[in-house]
Amino acid sequence: MKAIGRIVGSKPLNLSLYRLVTQHTSVAVENERGFKESNERLEYLGDAILGAVVAEYLFKKYPFKDEGFLTEIRSRIVNRESLNKLAVKIGLSELVEFNKGRRHSQSFKSIYGDSLEALVGAVYLDRGYSFCRKFILKRLLRPHVDIDEVIITNHNHKSKLIEWAHQAKKEVRFDIVEVNNGKHYKEFVAEVYVGDKMIGKGTGPSKKKAEQSAAEKAVSRLKIMEKPETEP
Amino acid sequence: MKAIGRIVGSKPLNLSLYRLVTQHTSVAVENERGFKESNERLEYLGDAILGAVVAEYLFKKYPFKDEGFLTEIRSRIVNRESLNKLAVKIGLSELVEFNKGRRHSQSFKSIYGDSLEALVGAVYLDRGYSFCRKFILKRLLRPHVDIDEVIITNHNHKSKLIEWAHQAKKEVRFDIVEVNNGKHYKEFVAEVYVGDKMIGKGTGPSKKKAEQSAAEKAVSRLKIMEKPETEP
Missing domain, CATH: 1.10.1520.10 (Ribonuclease III domain)
Known part of the structure; x- marks a missing residue:
């Protein structure tokens, strides 16, 4: 107390x-x-x-x-x-x-x-x-x-990755490759591809969160830097 | 005023x-x-x-x-x-x-x-x-x-439909059949099937809302009644 x-x-x-x-x-x-x-x-x-x-x-x-x-x-x-x-x-x-x-x-x-x-x-x-x-x-x-x-700080890794890919003229694709029905909740597994290469895999309790997690790993692997937003 | x-x-x-x-x-x-x-x-x-x-x-x-x-x-x-x-x-x-x-x-x-x-x-x-x-x-x-x-009042038409189907031992399936990219927003089109028969079609700004809309029509067509929840 x-x-x-x-x-x-x-x-x-x-x-x-x-x-x-x-x-x-x-x-x-x-x-x-x-x-x-x-x-x-x-x-x-x-x-x-x-x-x-x-x-x-x-x-x-x-x-x-x-x-x-x-x-x-x-x-x-x-x-x-x-x-x-x-x-x-x-x-x-x-x-x-x-x-x-x-x-x-x-x-x-x-x-x-x-x-x-x-x-x-x-x-x-x-x-x-x-x-x-x-x-x-x-x-x-x-x-x-x-x-x-x-x-x-832009916490949206997915949009960060998509923005980067757009500027680099590369194609990004997200796939939900697995859905596990756990005892208490579902778990989704997402993979993200740049071109043909899988560069990040993530899991989460929803598709969106699994994709964010995969994007976070991709962003870190590709060393995509934070960019301050202009006039937030 | x-x-x-x-x-x-x-x-x-x-x-x-x-x-x-x-x-x-x-x-x-x-x-x-x-x-x-x-x-x-x-x-x-x-x-x-x-x-x-x-x-x-x-x-x-x-x-x-x-x-x-x-x-x-x-x-x-x-x-x-x-x-x-x-x-x-x-x-x-x-x-x-x-x-x-x-x-x-x-x-x-x-x-x-x-x-x-x-x-x-x-x-x-x-x-x-x-x-x-x-x-x-x-x-x-x-x-x-x-x-x-x-x-x-149960406003969740989708869960109402699924519950009904479960009791009637029928299969329910939702399909997103179309995504229209409008000028200001996306529109999703969902269809719901009971067995092989399409019984409802709905649109909405998200997959979830399109499915709810389709389910609402199905519920009304199938005349599935409101059932008070037990011990809400």
């Missing part, structure tokens, strides 16, 4: 709320109503609150940018990887309790980011919107997220 | 904000900075605020439902069709200004719902979160959205 207090910057009032924040579903226990309590419901709520606060922050910071720009930058800030990293930066990741025996399950890929969203949900329920908004802006966004950096 | 005041239940303070609410992008004019002002930025903001308020509302209303249920019901409440209908119900649709000559563009399918989101964004900026939250709950959700009805 002390650690949570340091992260939030204020003493938690409703302790039971915060206790749930670090409970991943893999260690959830049934309550007296037969309902398994974990941080998942708080995560659902926190995701929505975080989305609203970041939406407003960008809306006011960029008064002359259109909604396409705002939506894209927001999704880069609140996507799984960013939130995972943010949770590590603020030390929340060290507090998360989970069952290591089941760590191959899909839900482990976002375990830290999910706990961060759950924390936002708990702060909202505990202290209200205005406090929670300040917590997000002062303790998460401003100290830990470099928005200019977010703007110039 | 009087009409907007009646819808919101309180006199607008910052009039210029509300003036933008009803300006669809098709009638947007450039301001002195060369930026085309329409309701799209407000819509982006309002979408996020509405999402947060509905998320919290469902979170508290259903303390023993998991996040999958909450996410699904939320998306049924704030999806394009629901918001379009809601905008008509409260009379906002009558105030929206748009260029009728361009009404075939994709952005017209959600013109009323978008203006409703823009109104939420304007109320938020004008009066703050707490007022806006009350506006959403008291003026939109409680009087106009029957959540029990939302819960028992």
